Amino acid sequence: MSTVTTRADATVVRPWQQLVVIWALLLTAPFWLPLVGGYTAVAARVLVMALAAMGLNLLLGYTGVLSFGHAAYFGLGAYGAGLTLKYVAHSTPLAIVAGTLLGGIAGMLFGLLLVRRRGVYFAMVTIAFGQVCFYIAYKWDDFTGGYDGLRGFVRAPLDFGLFTIDITNNGMLFYYFVVVVFGLAVGLQALILRSPFGRTMLAIRENERRARFLGLPVEKHIWISFSISCFFTALAGTLYALLNNFADPLGLNYIMSGNIVMIAVMGGMRTFWGPLVGAVLFVLLQDYVSSMTTNWMSFVGLVFVLVVLFFPRGLMGVLQRKPSA
Amino acid sequence: MTTAAPKLEVCSATKKFGNLTAVSDVSMRVENGELRAIIGPNGAGKTTFFNLITGFFPPTSGDILMDGLNISRVPAATRVKMGMGRTFQITEIFPELTVRENTRIAVETGLGFSLRAWLNAAEKKRVVDASEEVMTMANLTSKADRLVGELSHGDQRSAEIAMALALKPSLLLLDEPTAGMGDEETYHVTGMIRRLHRDSKYTIVLIEHDMRVVFHLADRISVLAEGKLLAEGTPGEISANEHVQNAYLGKAE
Numbered sequence: 001m002s003t004v005t006t007r008a009d010a011t012v013v014r015p016w017q018q019l020v021v022i023w024a025l026l027l028t029a030p031f032w033l034p035l036v037g038g039y040t041a042v043a044a045r046v047l048v049m050a051l052a053a054m055g056l057n058l059l060l061g062y063t064g065v066l067s068f069g070h071a072a073y074f075g076l077g078a079y080g081a082g083l084t085l086k087y088v089a090h091s092t093p094l095a096i097v098a099g100t101l102l103g104g105i106a107g108m109l110f111g112l113l114l115v116r117r118r119g120v121y122f123a124m125v126t127i128a129f130g131q132v133c134f135y136i137a138y139k140w141d142d143f144t145g146g147y148d149g150l151r152g153f154v155r156a157p158l159d160f161g162l163f164t165i166d167i168t169n170n171g172m173l174f175y176y177f178v179v180v181v182f183g184l185a186v187g188l189q190a191l192i193l194r195s196p197f198g199r200t201m202l203a204i205r206e207n208e209r210r211a212r213f214l215g216l217p218v219e220k221h222i223w224i225s226f227s228i229s230c231f232f233t234a235l236a237g238t239l240y241a242l243l244n245n246f247a248d249p250l251g252l253n254y255i256m257s258g259n260i261v262m263i264a265v266m267g268g269m270r271t272f273w274g275p276l277v278g279a280v281l282f283v284l285l286q287d288y289v290s291s292m293t294t295n296w297m298s299f300v301g302l303v304f305v306l307v308v309l310f311f312p313r314g315l316m317g318v319l320q321r322k323p324s325a
Numbered sequence: 326m327t328t329a330a331p332k333l334e335v336c337s338a339t340k341k342f343g344n345l346t347a348v349s350d351v352s353m354r355v356e357n358g359e360l361r362a363i364i365g366p367n368g369a370g371k372t373t374f375f376n377l378i379t380g381f382f383p384p385t386s387g388d389i390l391m392d393g394l395n396i397s398r399v400p401a402a403t404r405v406k407m408g409m410g411r412t413f414q415i416t417e418i419f420p421e422l423t424v425r426e427n428t429r430i431a432v433e434t435g436l437g438f439s440l441r442a443w444l445n446a447a448e449k450k451r452v453v454d455a456s457e458e459v460m461t462m463a464n465l466t467s468k469a470d471r472l473v474g475e476l477s478h479g480d481q482r483s484a485e486i487a488m489a490l491a492l493k494p495s496l497l498l499l500d501e502p503t504a505g506m507g508d509e510e511t512y513h514v515t516g517m518i519r520r521l522h523r524d525s526k527y528t529i530v531l532i533e534h535d536m537r538v539v540f541h542l543a544d545r546i547s548v549l550a551e552g553k554l555l556a557e558g559t560p561g562e563i564s565a566n567e568h569v570q571n572a573y574l575g576k577a578e
Contacts, residue, residue, distance in 0.1 A: 126338040194444065195441060196441045197440055200434065202430075205424075206418075210417040210488070213413075213417070214435070214488065215403075216402065217402055224440075
């Protein structure tokens with residue numbers, strides 16, 4: 001698992017160096033975060049948002065297709081996990097699997113209707129699907145908790161038979177649980193991107209017409225890419241529900257979709273780790289500024305505009321060599 | 326013994342866009358191993374004719390046969406799988422990927438690996454070898470790790486031909502392969518096409534404006550004007566043809 005560069009000698013900082021720095025920081029976060037005024041739950045939220053945005057980025061940055069409705073799959077993941085814990089079984093792994101499947105399969109089905117659309121039409125239809133999911137969760141009081149969100153579930157300790165890991169009450173253990181899931185997920189993403197299929201995603205982004213005249217069934221590949229992307233974002237959604245012991249209808253809203261896109265773009269959508277950097281910036285802004293003013297979104301917006309103006313390739317994009325031509 | 330079907334046969338193909346007839350009742354027969362050039366003034370319908378052959382859109386009437394099979398309604402991607410490779414008048418490549426990645430994607434797609442999540446060692450070797458082979462053919466080995474978008478125009482056109490070759494086509498369609506090239510680049514690309522034709526026995530149909538290239542390479546030449554087939558013959562016959570001289574080649578030398 002490493003940074004997937006689409007060009008040789010592309011980065012100023014070598015991929016393995018990025019990998020070492022990122023994982024060193026993630027693994028030690030609970031120890032140094034308090035020193036800079038942070039807390040472990042914020043770090044977990046960063047990872048969750050990063051995973052959601054990295055999932056989206058498979059589609060946005062690597063396949064070159066913009067979805068403005070990924071909150072739907074994030075939210076379905078969260079509700080799937082919450083509902084499983086509340087009504088089915090007190091099992092964290094089962095909740096994660098169920099939520100991921102719910103969001104991912106919804107993505108596969110919506111994706112079938114989407115793949116012939118392009119550009120702004122694709123984005124509009126994804127918003128519409130997202131809003132459908134939002135209103136269902138919002139209106140279905142008895143089942144989903146409606147406006148108040150889904151409460152009344154708690155993440156379960158991890159039971160390994162011989163021993164259990166209490167991620168329920170111990171925030172640090174839960175953080176490391178999130179780190180492990182995040183690591184497995186992004187490792188899988190890196191493998192996908194390095195596969196022949198992953199290269200076809202880049203091909204579609206770079207030149208759809210050329211891809212088609214290589215004999216590539218472009219719609220099928222976009223559908224698969226969209227579906228994979230939805231599974232990862234749904235997985236992030238399940239972790240979000242476990243983190244908060246709460247599933248929020250606003251997690252399904254198009255504003256959340258916009259946040260996920262913003263995180264990927266700010267961090268650098270043409271880079272593997274960009275969305276993680278974007279998530280650090282976004283969650284920190286959200287956390288610190290919202291403690292000072294309720295208008296925190298306008299600050300986030302301002303930062304977004306500044307980043308896009310001065311770092312058009314995103315924060316991680318700065319580490320990439322500019323095309324010399 | 327029946328004679329083998331021609332590589333490509335176009336029977337009275339017509340393409341209309343509203344009131345405009347871009348290609349009008351054109352028939353053509355390209356034998357296996359032949360190098361056919363299509364010439365004609367701008368707007369003669371050459372690229373439209375190419376688009377009909379490659380399945381960019383279907384003909385309004387008429388048929389297109391490849392190896393004796395009627396492919397008039399077969400989608401472009403399927404025609405590619407049947408062995409039809411093409412390059413475009415305006416270079417179509419993956420600009421922000423390296424030459425190696427460009428050819429590799431083409432090879433993997435050609436071998437049917439495009440949906441695979443991994444390749445075993447033998448498969449990977451096949452892909453790498455085939456990719457090296459077409460880069461060598463296109464004289465791009467020394468630039469394998471450069472981004473295609475950063476290469477010179479001539480090298481980009483060569484890279485596009487390399488991608489078409491990576492699919493191991495039995496019929497190669499080149500839309501103005503030397504367009505916009507300087508003398509030296511034209512010389513290199515012409516040499517490459519000749520080697521493909523003579524040494525590797527490719528059947529090639531190309532559209533070309535540079536008459537030096539056409540008369541140097543082609544076995545036979547088809548002349549299109551205003552969507553119609555004006556003449557067809559060997560380079561000698563075409564240069565002697567009065568109609569062609571009037572319509573296109575120009576009398577005043």
